[in-house]
Amino acid sequence: MGKKQKEKKEEASPPEATAVEPSEGPVPEPRQPKTVLYCAVCSFPPEYCEFGSRFTKCKEWLNDAHPDLFSQYYSEDALQSKLGTMTLAAQQKLEKDTAKKEAKADAKADAALKKKMSSQVTIKRIERNKRKHVTTVHGLEAFSIDLKKAAKQFASKFATGASVSKNPQGLDEIVVQGDVAYEIVEMLEEEVGLLKGVPADNIEVIEEKKKKAAAAE
Amino acid sequence: MFKKFQPSSDISGQTQVKSSVSRSIRSAILSQWKIEPETLESVWPKKEGLVHVKCREHISIYTVSGIPLFFQHFDGPFYPTLRFLHKYPYILPAVKVDRGAIRFLLAGAHMMCPGLTSAGGYLPPADQALAAETPVALLAEGKEHAVGVGITKMGSEEMRKINKGVGVETVTYLGDDLWEHEKL
Known part of the structure; x- marks a missing residue:
């Protein structure tokens, strides 16, 4: 991830590659940024992976992606020199801590996933006027979908107004003008554009009659 | 500073900086950092x-095309x-800082003097002594890249002498919430 940002930066800076000391030439050129590799798993520079919470996975990744670096950081020599600066007890404690941290991070990720899988997306059709409806979509944010962008997508897809607003409970939801509940369900199932990762079982469609809608307003 | 930082709740607004203000920020940065124009x-x-x-507690982060570049607390120095x-x-x-301190630094702790003065640590020699309240890059023993950004709480000579208490206050570190958010 960090790498991507990095590449963009490089494009932005002028392409001349030589680093010139600014005091030397008459026209000083910018110094080139250092390229820093970031771990794809924990986003740290790989030398700090050992302090992260997903060390085992980081190691696997580094071994696959950059075997040269892997041997540099985790070769026998490197490990030995590290050991030299630490007592055996401290080393063991550190290992234990790392294992604990990893287990904790795993549990946390599991819990987050579970929560995500159990959260519902509620699509509600609310009657505005005898023949006019609005459709509200609630709960998309749990699937890390940007509500504003999703609203924009709905608006352009249905050629109607769509906005993000707070419902009476104070939670954010998308309000789309017109009765498009089933079209939205279809879009979610087909994972159009931004709408990714919502299991079909978690989608719920409710109809709301005018009386209730009036009370809610 | 960024141990707990959620863009949704901690950012109160984003505004374009006026060109006159951005000019003064540019000159301030050029004078504070060792960076060529x-x-x-x-x-x-x-x-x-x-x-x-604009964030809570007078923290201002400055971004260029969405990528945070530097930030400031109240009127303080730019980091x-x-x-x-x-x-x-x-x-x-x-x-x-020495190897033992990395673990704590990554948990957001401030850096105590002994970690800086011990064998694995490094402080600039006396002729380049740092004054108190100087932004510094926090490096770690045996590592190439910086692990955090901090501000000295006492002069480097003082740290050597007293060798107790907080020497460098950690401002941002590897893995904090500012690190997590590549874009704002």
């Missing part, structure tokens, strides 16, 4: 508008973000 220009082109992201510092490590004076 051309290098800064390549990262933050004059034409590119600076966006001021580069860690990603920026990784690219241009020479812009801030460096101090180094």
Whole structure:
């Protein structure tokens, strides 16, 4: 991830590659940024992976992606020199801590996933006027979908107004003008554009009659 | 500073910085950091508008096309973000902490003097002594890249003498919430 940002930066800076000391030439050129590799798993520079919470996975990744670096950081020599600066007890404690941290991070990720899988997306059709409806979509944010962008997508897809607003409970939801509940369900199932990762079982469609809608307003 | 930082709740507004203000910020940075105007220009082109992201507790983050570059607390000095510092490590004076301290630093702790003065640590020699309240890059024993950005709480000579208590206050570190958010 960090790498991507990095590449963009490089494009932005002028392409001349030589680093010139600014005091030397008459026209000083910018110094080139250092390229820093970031771990794809924990986003740290790989030398700090050992302090992260997903060390085992980081190691696997580094071994696959950059075997040269892997041997540099985790070769026998490197490990030995590290050991030299630490007592055996401290080393063991550190290992234990790392294992604990990893287990904790795993549990946390599991819990987050579970929560995500159990959260519902509620699509509600609310009657505005005898023949006019609005459709509200609630709960998309749990699937890390940007509500504003999703609203924009709905608006352009249905050629109607769509906005993000707070419902009476104070939670954010998308309000789309017109009765498009089933079209939205279809879009979610087909994972159009931004709408990714919502299991079909978690989608719920409710109809709301005018009386209730009036009370809610 | 960024141990707990959620854009949704902690950012109160984003505004374009006026060109006069951005000019004064540019000159302030050039005077505070060891960075050449051309290098800064390549990262933050004059034409590119600076966006001021206002956060809780008087923290201002400045972004260029969504990427946070540096931030400031109230009227204090400017700190580069860690990603920026990784690219241009020479812009801030460096101090180094020993291996034992890395674990705590990554949990957001401030750096105590003994970690800086011990064998694995590094403080600039007496002729380049750091004054108190200087932004510094926090390096770690045996590592190449900076692990955090901090501000000295006492002069480097004082740290050697007293060798107790907080020497460098950690401002941002590897893995904090500012690090997690590559874009704002």
